[in-house]
Structures are given as structure tokens and as C-alpha cells.
Amino acid sequence: MRIATSIEPEHPLRAAIRPDFESGERRLRLVDLFAGCGGITLGIAQAARANEFALEIALAVDFESEATDAYSRNFASAQRVAHASVEEFFDGDLGAEATLAERRTANELGENGGIDILVGGPPCQGHSNLNNHTRRVDGKNALYLRMVRAAEILAPEVVLIENVPAVLRDRHDGEGVVARAERHLQKLGYQVDHRVVSAETLGVAQTRRRHILLATKAGHVDPATIFENLESNQIRHDLQWAIGDLVDIASAEPRDRAPQAKADNLARMQWLLANDEYDLPNEHRPKCHQGTHSYKSMYGRLRWDQPAQTITSGFGSIGQGRFMHPDLPRALTAHEAARIQGFPDYFDFSSCSTRAALATMIGNAVPPQLGTAVVSALFEAGAFGSMEGVLPSSALA
Ligand SMILES: C[S@@+](CC[C@H](N)C(=O)[O-])C[C@H]1O[C@@H](n2cnc3c(N)ncnc32)[C@H](O)[C@@H]1O
Numbered sequence: 001m002r003i004a005t006s007i008e009p010e011h012p013l014r015a016a017i018r019p020d021f022e023s024g025e026r027r028l029r030l031v032d033l034f035a036g037c038g039g040i041t042l043g044i045a046q047a048a049r050a051n052e053f054a055l056e057i058a059l060a061v062d063f064e065s066e067a068t069d070a071y072s073r074n075f076a077s078a079q080r081v082a083h084a085s086v087e088e089f090f091d092g093d094l095g096a097e098a099t100l101a102e103r104r105t106a107n108e109l110g111e112n113g114g115i116d117i118l119v120g121g122p123p124c125q126g127h128s129n130l131n132n133h134t135r136r137v138d139g140k141n142a143l144y145l146r147m148v149r150a151a152e153i154l155a156p157e158v159v160l161i162e163n164v165p166a167v168l169r170d171r172h173d174g175e176g177v178v179a180r181a182e183r184h185l186q187k188l189g190y191q192v193d194h195r196v197v198s199a200e201t202l203g204v205a206q207t208r209r210r211h212i213l214l215a216t217k218a219g220h221v222d223p224a225t226i227f228e229n230l231e232s233n234q235i236r237h238d239l240q241w242a243i244g245d246l247v248d249i250a251s252a253e254p255r256d257r258a259p260q261a262k263a264d265n266l267a268r269m270q271w272l273l274a275n276d277e278y279d280l281p282n283e284h285r286p287k288c289h290q291g292t293h294s295y296k297s298m299y300g301r302l303r304w305d306q307p308a309q310t311i312t313s314g315f316g317s318i319g320q321g322r323f324m325h326p327d328l329p330r331a332l333t334a335h336e337a338a339r340i341q342g343f344p345d346y347f348d349f350s351s352c353s354t355r356a357a358l359a360t361m362i363g364n365a366v367p368p369q370l371g372t373a374v375v376s377a378l379f380e381a382g383a384f385g386s387m388e389g390v391l392p393s394s395a396l397a
Contacts, residue, residue: 013242013339018346021045022077024054028384029113033086033120033150034143035060037070037361040119040162042347043371045075051379058109061086069351070361080108086120090149094184102153115156116384117375120147121163121366144170144177148184151215158383159185159215160374162366165196167211181213190215193223197370200307203235204342204367205242208310214374221381229377239326240304243336247327255335255349255358258328259316265299269318269329272301297322302332308340313363316355334358342367 028048032041038060045055057078062068068083075081082089092099098106109115122143144167151159161181170177182192194213199206214223249256261269268284271277280299289298300322302308314320315337323331332340338349341362352358378384 011245013342013344014245015344016346018074019046019049021049021055021075024048024052026053026384027056028053029056029058029116031058031109031115031118031150031154031156032060033089033118033147034122035062035071035081036067036121036364036366037347037349038074039341039343039365039368040121040160040371041071041075042343043366043368043373044117044119044375046368047372047375047379050376051384053379053384057081058115059089059105061089066352066357066361067364070349073348073351086122086143086146086150090146090153092149092153094145094149094152094180095187098153102149106153109154115154117158117160118147118151118154118156119160119162119371120150122147122161142172142177145172145181145184148181151185151190152188155188157217157220158378159190159213160371161213162370163211163213165209165211168196178211178213185215189218191218191220191222193227195227197227197230199342199367199370200236201234202230202367202369202373203237204340204369205237205239205307206309206311206340206342206367207307208367210366210370212370212374216378216383221378221383225381226374226377229380230373233373233377237307238305239302239308239340242308242339244304246333246336246339249335251335253335254355255338256333258333259331261318261330265318266329268299269301269324272324273327273329277301278303300324302326311337311340311363313356313359315363316359334362337362341365342369 030041030044035041041057048055057075059080059082060071060078061082061084063085065083068081072081089101089105091101144163147161168178172180178194185192192213192215194211196209196211199208199210214226216223268280271284272280278301279296285299297309298321299318301324302322304326309322312321315323315332318324318331325332349358349361352361
């Protein structure tokens with residue numbers, strides 16, 4: 001495993017001061033739908049800054065106020081953060097004339113020029129492997145196609161849709177949603193490619209796998225070359241790299257508060273530490289989890305020299321997955337979970353009103369590095385090089 005700590009001037013996750021994503025010689029104009037707290041936006045902001053582009057957020061939409069509050073706090077200069085359904089902005093059928101709402105959206109966004117990149121991660125509960133009984137038929141699958149409709153209305157240079165790998169098996173009106181999205185985007189003049197990528201290869205200390213669909217306007221950078229770039233420029237990190245410095249942190253911040261375990265789970269963790277084990281044997285599990293099971297990671301202890309498993313909103317309990325700290329008899333703190341999700345320390349989750357809301361926000365987020373990797377590769381390939389988005393000098397002061 002290549003550990004990148006020694007060659008980096010500053011550890012990217014320990015940075016406490018937010019970079020000025022709003023200045024740069026040119027601008028990259030973004031719309032983020034199903035935006036959550038803005039994991040993808042943050043990644044794109046980082047890639048834009050590295051290329052001396054200012055990020056201009058024209059619109060971010062999410063129907064959860066906890067999400068829009070967190071987004072607004074971290075991207076205060078966003079022109080519009082809408083606490084609303086994506087369907088309120090894009091409610092027309094694929095291929096149909098723009099509706100009134102869509103014309104209003106396009107006019108509002110069009111005033112300041114076109115959209116360079118449209119991104120979104122429609123909710124995945126409808127087809128998560130953890131949710132067998134509702135997947136494949138859930139109406140949420142149709143939300144995937146709202147991204148395509150938004151592309152039809154806004155005509156951005158680039159479209160990036162993020163989802164769980166199981167989206168490849170989802171169907172809507174008798175056709176796979178990804179195939180339908182690809183076909184329609186091609187009809188609109190985009191080149192399209194899609195792959196399942198592992199966050200583990202993009203510099204995230206986590207084995208999270210995501211499906212990415214990337215579309216670029218015909219004649220511009222080919223999405224296939226972007227995916228090839230991601231495959232050949234792998235960066236890997238282990239847990240030590242992500243959270244090793246937080247073991248002895250003296251902090252009264254809510255994000256550093258150790259999760260409390262019930263006596264039986266505490267005993268399980270103490271057994272794992274005392275026996276230097278990482279998987280809990282059957283006899284130490286609750287009766288209902290004994291016998292033949294596929295939950296090996298449940299009640300498991302994390303290893304310093306490996307990435308973590310997928311972080312979910314259950315990271316604060318060892319009964320929800322392999323979430324026990326490598327050295328301590330406790331599950332992960334919110335700070336550790338955010339780091340493992342790829343969020344630097346300057347990202348502000350303090351608007352979350354409860355611990356549960358904070359856990360959901362972190363668990364639902366997309367690791368920013370996913371956005372950084374794709375958009376950095378787009379920059380490298382010259383995707384935004386010819387844009388006419390030069391800011392007026394007053395905006396650079
Ligand atoms: C997987 S999370 C998105 C994570 C986010 N893209 C990021 O980069 O961190 C999905 C989000 O979609 C929001 N959502 C679900 N259905 C929605 C809808 N119909 N309209 C607006 N937001 C929606 C949820 O509130 C949730 O925050």
C-alpha cells in the first residue's frame with residue numbers, strides 16, 4: 001500500500017482552515033442536485049482551486065433542512081441553496097417541452113451564463129443492497145432520471161451522476177435506469193461512460209464502491225479517458241493515515257465525543273482487545289446473531305493498516321458493522337467517521353441539530369475525493385480550458 005503522508009506538505013484531512021474556493025482566475029459554474037451536505041461539491045471545489053478556478057455554485061437542492069443548513073454553512077457564497085424537492089425544479093418528462101417550472105429554473109440560472117457541471121447523487125435507499133425488500137421497484141429509482149432531465153434543460157458541459165453499484169440492476173418502465181439515462185444523454189449530444197469505482201483507489205481510507213456516470217458534450221473530452229486516468233492514478237490510504245492523530249485528541253467538541261456502549265458491547269470490545277482479535281466469535285455475539293451468518297464484520301474491530309469498510313450512519317455502534325476503534329473499547333466518533341469519509345477538519349458539521357442528524361449527514365455523504373478525482377482528470381484533459389468564464393477583476397479582490 002502506498003502511503004502518501006510523507007510527500008504531502010500538509011495532511012489534507014487535518015487542514016483546519018477552509019481554502020478560499022471562491023477566488024480564481026476563471027470560474028467553474030456548478031449545479032448540485034440531491035446535494036446533501038455537499039461532499040461532491042467540496043471535491044469539485046478542491047479540484048477547481050488546484051486549477052486556479054473559482055467555484056461558483058449556481059444552485060444546490062435538497063429536501064432535508066439538515067442537509068441544506070450544512071451545505072449553506074460550508075458554501076456560504078452559493079447563489080441559491082434550495083430546501084426543496086428536485087422535482088420542483090425539473091418536473092417534465094424526458095424529451096418533452098420544458099414545463100413552466102423548468103423554464104423558470106433555466107431563466108434564473110441562465111442569467112449568469114451557462115452551467116459547466118451538473119452533479120448529483122440521487123438517494124440510494126431504494127436500491128441499496130441493505131434494503132432488499134424495497135429495491136428495484138422503488139419509485140426513488142425514477143429520481144435517477146431527474147438528473148437526465150436536468151441535463152436536458154440546463155445543457156451543462158459535463159454531467160456527473162453518483163450512485164450505489166446496485167443501480168445497474170434498477171429498472172424503470174421496463175428499462176434499466178442507467179441504460180435509459182445513457183441513451184437519452186446520447187440523444188442530447190453527450191458522450192457517456194459509466195463505471196463502478198472504489199473510493200479506496202481515490203485516496204479515501206474506505207472500501208466504499210460507487211457507480212459513476214459521466215457525460216461530456218460531444219467533441220470534448222471522452223469520458224472513457226477520464227475513467228482510464230482514474231484507474232492509472234490510484235492513491236491508497238489506510239486508517240492510520242486518516243485518523244491516527246485523533247487517538248489522543250483533547251477536545252470538548254461534540255464531534256470528538258466518544259460514543260457510549262451498553263455493557264454487553266463494552267465487554268465484547270474488551271474481549272477483542274484482550275485477545276488481539278478483530279472478528280467476534282459466535283459465542284460472544286447476541287443469540288440472534290449466532291449460527292451461520294454473513295455478518296462477519298458486525299461487532300468487528302478496525303485495523304490500522306487497512307481502509308475502513310463503508311461508513312454508514314451506524315458508525316457509532318459496533319452492532320451496526322465493523323466500527324470498533326483499532327485500539328480503544330469504543331466505536332468511531334463523528335470526527336473519525338467524517339475523516340474516513342474524506343472530509344477535512346475545516347468542513348463544518350456543527351449545524352446538525354442532534355447526534356442522529358450528524359450521523360446521518362456523515363453516513364449519507366459522498367466522499368469528496370470522488371468529485372476531486374473526476375474533475376481533476378477533466379481539467380487535466382483540458383475539459384474546461386476553453387471556457388469563457390473569466391471573472392471580472394472586482395470579484396478577484
Ligand atoms: C446520498 S445523499 C447525497 C449526498 C451528496 N450528494 C454528497 O455529495 O454528499 C442523497 C440526498 O438526496 C436528498 N433527497 C432525496 N430525495 C430528494 C428529492 N426528491 N429532492 C431533493 N432532495 C432529495 C436526501 O435528503 C439526501 O440528502
